[in-house]
Amino acid sequence: MKPRKIPQRKCVACQEMMPKKELIRIVRSPQGDIQIDLTGKKPGRGAYLCGKTSCFKLAKKSKAFERALKTPVSADIYDRLEADFIKVEDEFIANKENVPDDDDDE
Numbered sequence: 001m002k003p004r005k006i007p008q009r010k011c012v013a014c015q016e017m018m019p020k021k022e023l024i025r026i027v028r029s030p031q032g033d034i035q036i037d038l039t040g041k042k043p044g045r046g047a048y049l050c051g052k053t054s055c056f057k058l059a060k061k062s063k064a065f066e067r068a069l070k071t072p073v074s075a076d077i078y079d080r081l082e083a084d085f086i087k088v089e090d091e092f093i094a095n096k097e098n099v100p101d102d103d104d105d106e
């Protein structure tokens with residue numbers, strides 16, 4: 001088996017580096033729509049956040065998405081994202097557990 005580098009990304013809220021699959025991607029589409037991207041493949045500028053509600057709240061408080069996405073993010077959008085975030089959190093955790101762990105421990 002060939003060693004594989006695990007891609008790491010930084011959480012915009014707590015600034016911790018984490019393997020990509022531990023993070024939830026928030027994307028600003030070319031149309032300017034801000035949404036949660038569980039597939040990690042939607043086009044646009046992305047920001048990564050730990051799959052934890054506490055980090056979402058931190059991002060909201062520190063306006064981390066504004067900086068990461070380089071666009072104003074209104075309170076409405078934060079509220080909508082927060083609701084979505086709570087919804088996808090379970091799905092995200094379930095998906096993570098279903099994915100066979102093929103990462104090498106390096």
Ligand SMILES: [Zn+2]
Pocket residue numbers: 011012013014015016049050055
């Ligand atoms: Zn975090």
